[in-house]
Amino acid sequence: MRNRFKGKVALVVGGANADEDKLLGFSGLSALIMARDGASVVIADIDDKTGTQSVEKMNNMGLTANYLHLDVTSEEDWKSAVNFTVSTYGKLDIMIMGAGIGEASAIKIGNIDVDEWRRVVDVTNLGMFLGVRSVVNQMKNSGGGSIVLVSSMMAKVVREEGLNAYATSRAGMTHFARSAAVEYGPDNIRVNSILPGWTYTPFTAKKFTREWMNQMVKRIPLRRVAKADDIAEGILFLASDESRYVTGSELLIDGGVTAWIGPTA
Numbered sequence: 231m232r233n234r235f236k237g238k239v240a241l242v243v244g245g246a247n248a249d250e251d252k253l254l255g256f257s258g259l260s261a262l263i264m265a266r267d268g269a270s271v272v273i274a275d276i277d278d279k280t281g282t283q284s285v286e287k288m289n290n291m292g293l294t295a296n297y298l299h300l301d302v303t304s305e306e307d308w309k310s311a312v313n314f315t316v317s318t319y320g321k322l323d324i325m326i327m328g329a330g331i332g333e334a335s336a337i338k339i340g341n342i343d344v345d346e347w348r349r350v351v352d353v354t355n356l357g358m359f360l361g362v363r364s365v366v367n368q369m370k371n372s373g374g375g376s377i378v379l380v381s382s383m384m385a386k387v388v389r390e391e392g393l394n395a396y397a398t399s400r401a402g403m404t405h406f407a408r409s410a411a412v413e414y415g416p417d418n419i420r421v422n423s424i425l426p427g428w429t430y431t432p433f434t435a436k437k438f439t440r441e442w443m444n445q446m447v448k449r450i451p452l453r454r455v456a457k458a459d460d461i462a463e464g465i466l467f468l469a470s471d472e473s474r475y476v477t478g479s480e481l482l483i484d485g486g487v488t489a490w491i492g493p494t495a
């Protein structure tokens with residue numbers, strides 16, 4: 231226990247995968263580490279079963295954590311989560327928006343179903359907008375706060391055809407973070423985005439077969455796919471006071487993938 235988050239109250243959205251005996255998500259791991267380092271944590275997600283189990287385990291370890299159902303596209307759910315957090319813990323210092331989905335399968339722009347495109351963009355972009363909108367007044371009332379939006383290296387580069395909604399919405403997220411940082415800097419609210427590269431988590435476990443990873447590591451200068459803790463370290467830096475002068479920035483954690491055009495043929 232480092233006490234890095236002692237006295238802080240954090241809302242971690244998309245953090246259901248916070249059980250270290252199972253495959254961790256990086257928002258879930260961030261929630262677990264913050265609670266271990268002294269924070270009171272509210273995890274919110276649509277995966278109620280996993281989220282409830284993770285929080286039960288955290289409580290059994292003596293950590294202060296709650297689970298709530300929250301669909302990021304619902305303004306009502308955001309309002310309830312913020313009300314719950316503030317009425318239970320008295321304030322809200324940190325919000326991590328880590329909820330996300332991608333296209334069910336890669337489909338080019340000309341063929342993707344409009345509702346499918348809208349669904350991906352809504353979860354990412356409507357979700358981040360409603361999230362920031364729901365927390366800023368509370369943060370302002372308690373003297374400031376830190377918001378971390380989980381984007382992707384796909385905000386920078388196009389990896390493959392057929393993931394246009396995912397890539398577009400992730401790029402929108404990084405720019406939204408800058409815009410929100412400018413609007414709320416005078417209120418001491420920092421807003422940053424994090425851009426993870428390929429990371430083995432519940433989000434990718436089906437796609438990242440051993441065969442797939444053996445192929446892809448050739449394109450990663452650090453020669454390995456990331457683990458949840460590689461990304462959580464960056465989220466925790468942005469969430470904590472250690473990054474007190476950082477706002478409107480993008481933290482890219484991709485093992486060097488986007489620095490490189492790729493191996494010579």
Ligand SMILES: NC(=O)c1ccc[n+]([C@@H]2O[C@H](COP(=O)([O-])OP(=O)(O)OC[C@H]3O[C@@H](n4cnc5c(N)ncnc54)[C@H](O)[C@@H]3O)[C@@H](O)[C@H]2O)c1
Pocket residue numbers: 243244245246247254255256257258274275276277300301302303328329330331353380381382383425426427428429430431432433434
């Ligand atoms: N794993 C990677 O390689 C990678 C790379 C770049 C970006 N990302 C992004 O990082 C974020 C976290 O992913 P992760 O890898 O830690 O996996 P994860 O599966 O642990 O996290 C994603 C969570 O979002 C939740 N979610 C989905 N739709 C939701 C909604 N409408 N409302 C609330 N919650 C919802 C899921 O239930 C899940 O718990 C995602 O946004 C993902 O797109 C992942």
